[in-house]
Amino acid sequence: MGRYVLRRLLQAIPVVFFSTFLVFMVIHLIPGDAAAVLAGPNATAESLAAIRTEMGLDQPLLVQYGVWVGHLLQGDLGRSTLSGQPILKLLQARAPATIELTIAAMLISMAIALPLGILSATHVRGRLEWLISTIQSLCLAVPNFWGGILAIILFSLVLRWLPPGGRVADGNDLGNSIKSLILPATTLALYLAAGLSRFIKFNLLEVFFDDFVRTARAKGLDNTTVVYRHALRNAMLPVITILGVQFASLLGGTVIIEAVFSWPGVGGLMLDGISNRDYAVVQGGLLLLVLLFIVINLLVDLTYALIDPRLRVGDT
């Protein structure tokens, strides 16, 4: 177990290095360079050179990266070029909304995917499986931003059940807080749920033919016990891994859903950053989301080791 954890932590190091380097490069991908943007079109060569020295842009790339990481470790992500506010502060204001939406979507998608996956595996080749797989195909084909728009038309404009957008985050007004979360989180969850329930179904079907399931049936256990206590537990292991991988598409989807429902999260901050050419803000948002993804995947892999005893004993 200790060896596995150590190995997994060591494996994460190059990924963190490469991905933070890619994030760092955002500033350097800009045509011209950041100094030219800051100095404006009428800058002289001398003033440009002065700004470059000030920003450290005349140093070798790896040195600049080192300095940048050093600042990061002290919690200094730089300042917004536009508003002059520290980026850490901007992110702190926006991150809770994004994280809340992502986690809610993940929970909802599991709540939808588990029963659908089990039902289509136990009713394989039946009408119910056909119905579920048609719904899955539709969910995978409807882009989440269009699904969100349709949901607004139906649930907010026609039925008037839920607000069409915005976020209420008030501990004293839990009802409206939850109401504002339902549409964005469910829209985001549906796409993930479609893929997940398929994956759960295929894993269950594979496990159904394993020896231990046959043994359980031969012992005379009833179908429910076999499916839930024996097959499902084993089939869920790969599902947990996929959940971690899917987190990337969830984070990407969050950015879009935030735009559909005017959800005040990190995605909107980054979009504003792109349209205002405020690259430091884009970089900060990107860094937050990428690190979040890496940490979640690390946690998923470690949980996996906790659940699967084979990983604890073996050295894989």
Next chain:
Amino acid sequence: MAVGSASGIVAGRAVVAEAAALKHSPHPLNAAFERTWRNPLGFFGLLILGVLVLAAIAAPLISPYDPIVQHQGKELLGPNSQFWLGTDELGRDLLSRVIYGARPSLVVALMVVVIGGGLGIVAGLVAGYFGGLVNAVLMRLFDAMFAFPPILLGFVIIAALGPGTTQVAYAIALAVVPTLGRVARSLVLKERHRDYVLAARCTGAGSARVMFLHVLPNAVSPMIVNLALIMGFSVLAEASLAFLGLGTQPPTPSWGAMLNDSRAYLRNDPWMAICPGVVLALLLLGLNYLADALREAFDPRRVNAGF
């Protein structure tokens, strides 16, 4: 066919007759494409794709109006006899805009398959064939790229290059490189130690020749399935980025941008949100079904394996 002729030399008349029969059996790729065509899901996918490709090419001929001409006094109309799908907030014909909107989607999908597919396949071949340091560096780079949700990778590229159709295509192409690279690499690893590779090397073939003329053709069928999946993915990603205002710029119509415009008028003119979404979803559904059908056609045994 090679088997037929080889055994023909050894055996008598009966085998020769068999070789003649073998000659008429179609090439496995053609047979697979025929199975795709005959599969109802595959047919549906090909039909949608075909209709939209034709519409995109023939857009100036079949559109009733110029997609960017504003008909004053005819704003936000529902479907009627003059404008079949109604008009948008500037009085532009929605049907014409939906037809022209197929262009950026399909152009981006094509560019992604060519550029992203090409780069990914080459990177995967090189990593799998040479192994060692090249493999290690490429794989870690791919791992790092996987940590970027594709949309965010799009943000990076567009932040650098500015918004636009071509820039979106580059961004998505870059995002699919690690996916295809991994698939190509795993295929090469499977093929690398086969006898025919050894035989080719013994005849003095160089690395590039072995990779592209011997290994690659043997890995074609799984690659085709993946390219079909990539097409669906890039149509979705293009629409998403256009929806966020980062793709095709106004006034040129694109489905994603049209859906974004529609958000302000959901109450007055829901048609603006429905028309582009329906075509987009149909195209995505068609491409998903096409990928499923191709997968079945290339490997009928693994239909239910789910991968």
